[in-house]
Amino acid sequence: MLNVLVFAALPYVSAVLFLLVSIQRYRRDPFTFSSLSSQFLETKGLFWGSVPFHLGILTLFFGHLLGFLFPRQMTLWNLVPVRLFILEASGLAAAFLTLFGLGGLIVRRVSTPRLRTVTTPADILVYLLLLFQIVTGLWVAIALRWGSAWYTQTVVPYLWSLFKFQPEIQRVTELKLAAQLHIGGAFVLFAAFSFTRLVHALVAPVPYLWRPNQLVIWNRLRGGARF
Amino acid sequence: MDVRAQVSMVFHLDKCIGCHTCSIACKNVWTDRKGAEYMWWNNVETKPGTGYPTAWEDQEKYKGGWEKTGDKLEVRAVGKVRGAMTVFHNPNLPTIDDYYEPFTYSYQDLFDAAEGADQPIAKPISMITGKPMKIEAGPNWDDDLGGSPVYAANDPNLENISPEERDAVFELKNLVFFYLPRICNHCVNPACVAACPSGALYKRGEDGIVLLSQERCRAWRFCVTACPYKKTYFNWGTGKSEKCILCYPRLETGQAPACFHSCVGRIRYFGVVLYDAEKLESTLAAEEKDLVMAQRKMLLDPNDPAVIAAAKSNGIGEDVLAFAQRSPVYKWVVEWGLALPLHAEHRTLPMLFYVPPLLPVMAATGEKGYDTTIEGGFLGTIDKFRLPLRYMASLFGAGNEGVVRYALRKQLAVRTYRRAVTVGDVTMEEAKKLLAEAGCSVEQAEAIYYLTSIAPVDDRFVIPPMHREEAIEMLDSPLAAKGFAGMGFRRKPERGA
Numbered sequence: 001m002l003n004v005l006v007f008a009a010l011p012y013v014s015a016v017l018f019l020l021v022s023i024q025r026y027r028r029d030p031f032t033f034s035s036l037s038s039q040f041l042e043t044k045g046l047f048w049g050s051v052p053f054h055l056g057i058l059t060l061f062f063g064h065l066l067g068f069l070f071p072r073q074m075t076l077w078n079l080v081p082v083r084l085f086i087l088e089a090s091g092l093a094a095a096f097l098t099l100f101g102l103g104g105l106i107v108r109r110v111s112t113p114r115l116r117t118v119t120t121p122a123d124i125l126v127y128l129l130l131l132f133q134i135v136t137g138l139w140v141a142i143a144l145r146w147g148s149a150w151y152t153q154t155v156v157p158y159l160w161s162l163f164k165f166q167p168e169i170q171r172v173t174e175l176k177l178a179a180q181l182h183i184g185g186a187f188v189l190f191a192a193f194s195f196t197r198l199v200h201a202l203v204a205p206v207p208y209l210w211r212p213n214q215l216v217i218w219n220r221l222r223g224g225a226r227f
Numbered sequence: 228m229d230v231r232a233q234v235s236m237v238f239h240l241d242k243c244i245g246c247h248t249c250s251i252a253c254k255n256v257w258t259d260r261k262g263a264e265y266m267w268w269n270n271v272e273t274k275p276g277t278g279y280p281t282a283w284e285d286q287e288k289y290k291g292g293w294e295k296t297g298d299k300l301e302v303r304a305v306g307k308v309r310g311a312m313t314v315f316h317n318p319n320l321p322t323i324d325d326y327y328e329p330f331t332y333s334y335q336d337l338f339d340a341a342e343g344a345d346q347p348i349a350k351p352i353s354m355i356t357g358k359p360m361k362i363e364a365g366p367n368w369d370d371d372l373g374g375s376p377v378y379a380a381n382d383p384n385l386e387n388i389s390p391e392e393r394d395a396v397f398e399l400k401n402l403v404f405f406y407l408p409r410i411c412n413h414c415v416n417p418a419c420v421a422a423c424p425s426g427a428l429y430k431r432g433e434d435g436i437v438l439l440s441q442e443r444c445r446a447w448r449f450c451v452t453a454c455p456y457k458k459t460y461f462n463w464g465t466g467k468s469e470k471c472i473l474c475y476p477r478l479e480t481g482q483a484p485a486c487f488h489s490c491v492g493r494i495r496y497f498g499v500v501l502y503d504a505e506k507l508e509s510t511l512a513a514e515e516k517d518l519v520m521a522q523r524k525m526l527l528d529p530n531d532p533a534v535i536a537a538a539k540s541n542g543i544g545e546d547v548l549a550f551a552q553r554s555p556v557y558k559w560v561v562e563w564g565l566a567l568p569l570h571a572e573h574r575t576l577p578m579l580f581y582v583p584p585l586l587p588v589m590a591a592t593g594e595k596g597y598d599t600t601i602e603g604g605f606l607g608t609i610d611k612f613r614l615p616l617r618y619m620a621s622l623f624g625a626g627n628e629g630v631v632r633y634a635l636r637k638q639l640a641v642r643t644y645r646r647a648v649t650v651g652d653v654t655m656e657e658a659k660k661l662l663a664e665a666g667c668s669v670e671q672a673e674a675i676y677y678l679t680s681i682a683p684v685d686d687r688f689v690i691p692p693m694h695r696e697e698a699i700e701m702l703d704s705p706l707a708a709k710g711f712a713g714m715g716f717r718r719k720p721e722r723g724a
Contacts, residue, residue, distance in 0.1 A: 030442035032723025036466035037446040039320055041355070047316045054315040113356045114323075118463060122724035196724050203445055205314075205424030209307050213421035218432035219698040220542075 006184045007169040011162050014191035022194035022202060035200035036123075038115055045108035053101025057130075059094035060137070063148075068159055071152035078149045087148045092141050099134050106131070122196045129189045136182040144176055155183065229504040230527060230538040232547055232691070233415065233435035233578055234473065234497070235556040236487075237566045238408055239679065240584040241638070242494040245406035247271050247367065249486035249495075253410075256474070256485045260720070262464020264329035264354050267366045268471035269486040271408045274622070275382040275396065275614075276369045278407070280325040283457040284383040284570065290319040291455030292418055292573025293511075300511055300574065302422045305449040310424060319452045323463065327364035329354040355463070372404050379404075384621040392615045403613040405584045407622075408494070410486060411458040411471035412569070412577030413437050415502060415525075416511060419470070422453030427468075434499070434693060435578065436473045441720070444468050455573035465720050479695045483688040496678070498554030499547060499691040500561075500578075501527040501538060511574055516627040518571040525576070526561050529554070550691035555678055556580065563667075563675060565634045567623035583623050583631055585638050609635050633666070640665035641672045641679075 026033060039046050067074050078084040106127055109115050140147055158171040172183055193199070253269040272278035286292065290304035302310075304319045313319075332349035340347030353360040369378035375397065385393055395401060417437050420428040427443035428450055430436070439450070439459065444467040450459040451468060459470045474484035482488065487495045502525050513521035527534045529551035538548055551557070559566035559580060566580035609616060609632055619635075620628040640661040647658035662672055678686065 029723075031465075031467075031720065033442075034444065034446045034466040034723055036723065037448055037461075038463070039317065039448065040322055040451075040461045040463050043316075043320065043322050047318075050315045113358065117355055117357070118466075118722065120722065120724055200445055203425065205445070205447060208424035208426070209311070211426065213302075214416070215420055215423075215426055215429040216432045217429045220433065220694070 003169055003173045006180075006187070007158075007172055008167040010184070010187045010191070011167070014187045017191045018193050022199055025194060025199065026202075033199055033203055034197070036118070036197045038118055041114045041118065042108060042112045045104065045112065049101050049104030049108050051101065052097045053105055056094045056096075056098030056101055060091070060098060063091055063094070064151075067148065067151050068156055071156040074148060075152050078146075084146065084149060088141075088146060091148065092138075095134060095138050095141055099138065102127070102130055102134060125192060126196045126198060129185065129192060133182065133185050133189055136178055136185055139178040140176075140182050143178055155179075228527075228534070228537040230501050230534060230541045230543060231435065231504050232433065232499050232501055232538075232543050232551065234413065234478070234691070235435075235500045235554075235560075235578040235580070236410075236413075237496040237498075237556050237559040237580045237582065239494045239496070239566075239582040240405055240407065241582065241586055242492040242679070243271070243406040243408055243584075244492045245271055245273065245371070246491050248489050248491050249408055250366075252485040252489035253471075257472070258469075260464075262462040263460070263469060265323060265326045265366075266460040266462070266469065268458070268460075268469075269408065269410045270366055271406050272367065273370055273372055273379070273404050274407045275379040275385055275404065275618070276372070276375075277378045277381050278409075279327075279366050279368075280321050280457050281364070281368075282381060282383060286455060286573075288319070289321060289452065289455075289457065291453060291457065292570075292575060293416070295511075295574065298512065302418050302449075302453050305422045305452045310422065310447075310449050314424070314447060317448055317452055320448050320461075321451065321457065323355070324364070327366060327368070328360060328362075330360060330362055333359075372402060375402075384618055387621040387626070388615045388617050392617075396614065396618075401613055405586070405614070407569075407581075408486075409456065409458070409569075410579065411437060411473070412456060412575065412579040413471075413473060415576035415578060416507065416574060418453040418455065418573070418575050419450035419459050422449040423447070424449060428459075431475075434475075434478075434691070436475055436478075437470070438472055438475070439468055439470050441465075441467050441469075455570060455575065456577070465722050467720075475693075478690055479693040481690055481692075483684075483690060487688060493682075493687065496555040496559060496687050498556035498689040499551045500554055500557050501529055501534060501543070501548075501551055503527055507576075510576065515572050515625050518574065518625045519567055519623075519627060519630045522568060522571060522576055523561055523564070526557065528561075529557060544692070544694060547691045547694075550689055553689045555682070555687060555689060558674070558678065563637065563671065564630070565637060565675070567630055567634060568625075569622060571625040581623055582638070583619050583634050585635060585642070609639070637665040637667050637675075640667055641675045644669070644672045645676050 078087065109119060109123075109127070154171050154175060158168055161168040161171070172180065249269045250267055250271055254267065257268060258264070258266040267279060270279045278284070283289065286303070292303055293300050294303040305313065305317065330351045331354055333352050334349050337347050337349055350359050351362050352358070369375065372379050380397065385396070396403060413436055415435065417428070417430065420430060420437060424447045425443050425445045427440045427445070429438060429440070431438060446461070446466045446468070448461055448468065451457070451461050459468050462469050474482075477484055483497055487497055506525050510521045510525045529535070529548060535548055539545070556566070559582065566582050568577045568580055571577065616628050616631060619631045620626055624631040640658070643653055643661050644658040647653040647655045659669070662669065667675075
């Protein structure tokens with residue numbers, strides 16, 4: 001029963017929450033879309049937290065995404081032991097980097113009095129969820145080694161089955177507890193995503209890289225941005 | 228010709244008495260809010276001095292403005308690629324301590340304190356943490372050269388003058404300073420706009436006011452670093468950047484911005500100027516020492532029929548053109564060459580110009596006080612100014628002494644001429660000779676004198692019609708926004724989750 005709730009119901013609940021809330025929030029309340037940077041109040045500690053955390057988590061995110069999108073290619077890549085070893089080692093390194101960064105961020109937030117005034121309950125939730133995710137992820141990586149190999153054979157087909165609306169939950173219910181916690185935690189994180197500052201990832205300023213330098217907006221032209 | 232209209236400003240520094248009334252007017256209207264307490268969109272600083280935020284002119288530290296490498300212009304430190312490298316932690320972002328920690332006092336203690344042998348005191352309380360704190364800085368901490376060996380001596384502009392000149396500036400009996408009121412320059416080539424990754428910052432097409440959309444800002448913080456004048460501020464409460472809006476709601480109803488309106492010394496002039504957007508690239512390509520003149524040349528003569536025709540075809544209204552023809556800014560900057568941009572070397576083309584101060588003028592004090600018999604008479608000569616010309620050139624000439632010398636010399640000539648008229652201790656021939664040397668006709672001298680000393684409010688603030696009736700918001704249903712805060716912003720500015 002719990003398995004059905006976590007692996008068949010929760011994914012859809014979190015997907016609906018993620019989509020609806022973030023779209024509605026962007027339309028109704030764009031003012032709340034912000035990275036809520038606290039560098040202005042504390043900058044030295046942020047360097048040791050924010051940089052490793054972001055580099056680590058982006059590596060991990062795209063690693064998971066690659067496995068999800070190209071499971072065949074990743075399996076083929078892993079056929080050569082050295083390559084599997086490199087992939088596993090980089091994943092593990094990124095996880096430790098993320099943990100180091102997140103730990104730094106948490107220590108900084110707790111030990112800097114100025115930051116307490118700008119810490120919301122949602123921030124604490126974000127810290128707890130991310131910490132849970134990274135700790136369970138590391139647990140998986142260390143206790144259930146060669147994850148990049150079995151991930152593409154178990155979790156990826158399960159995730160695709162979710163998109164086909166025929167959840168094959170037996171593919172993940174037979175996994176070890178660590179992996180199940182990591183998957184369940186991901187759905188919770190996903191569900192909470194659009195209620196927190198994490199939404200800043202959705203508005204990452206990638207188009208800036210090819211935008212013209214100056215931006216001029218005319219009052220009398222509707223939607224009339226002109227460069 | 229791509230003619231654009233730009234609201235523009237002149238501050239006459241000789242008239243500034245450093246009363247901070249402008250700062251207070253602005254503070255009361257715009258920044259008396261949580262997270263904005265430390266912001267002074269308008270601030271007045273003492274020069275020589277480190278200003279606000281501390282040593283903002285030190286670009287080794289803050290890395291603001293544009294950088295020209297060859298023909299390429301790039302935002303220093305936080306351009307596109309450089310910005311992407313520092314988005315998770317920006318090493319050049321000033322922190323609250325570079326400004327000051329905002330504080331109040333525990334006034335209630337004065338009423339609630341238990342009876343005792345001592346007077347109760349009101350302790351300073353941090354407006355960030357709410358806890359008692361030690362006040363170590365403020366927005367005008369080095370006002371009137373207070374603590375000048377510590378603060379004023381660190382003025383980055385002093386690096387451009389010789390050690391002897393430095394010593395002379397800080398010699399006690401020669402101590403010299405003037406005030407520099409600063410607001411956002413509403414630049415034609417704003418580095419903050421170019422650095423904003425989310426496109427929240429923009430220039431308003433009709434009047435060139437640089438604004439920051441609170442709904443699009445994502446707190447990437449590049450604007451704070453990019454502005455070489457440190458006139459974009461980060462609101463630590465809402466997690467959004469903010470800046471001077473040139474009181475556009477006031478301008479749109481024909482009123483001068485609050486800081487202009489409240490200026491006691493009447494140092495401020497407001498007007499619209501026309502510029503050719505097609506000339507921007509060539510203007511920005513100029514050598515550093517030519518930047519001031521290049522910017523001046525970019526401004527178009529509003530009486531030139533060709534300019535008028537091009538402006539009309541570009542959608543600039545006839546009434547706006549009429550105001551451009553009356554613009555005091557055009558007179559100060561282009562016709563008279565008296566008003567100069569601040570730190571033009573950052574290539575942002577600032578549209579706030581300063582008339583460099585003559586006073587205090589006497590270069591030397593004799594044994595019996597001021598010696599008026601020295602060369603140059605009661606005003607002395609430009610080369611013997613107590614603040615060396617090179618210092619002024621570092622501020623207002625992008626290093627070019629010539630433009631500053633021209634402005635000071637003309638002011639000296641006008642002053643001498645008026646002294647010949649009203650006091651009579653200078654002969655008219657002598658005054659006219661000085662005027663001729665300064666490239667100034669008698670009519671121009673009278674016009675400068677009028678705008679400096681006599682001009683009533685309507686001649687100082689020539690505010691063009693903003694044509695709100697043509698704005699897109701006018702096409703929206705007013706009933707749909709009934710009961711909201713107005714000005715396009717419809718929620719309480721509270722920090723998001």
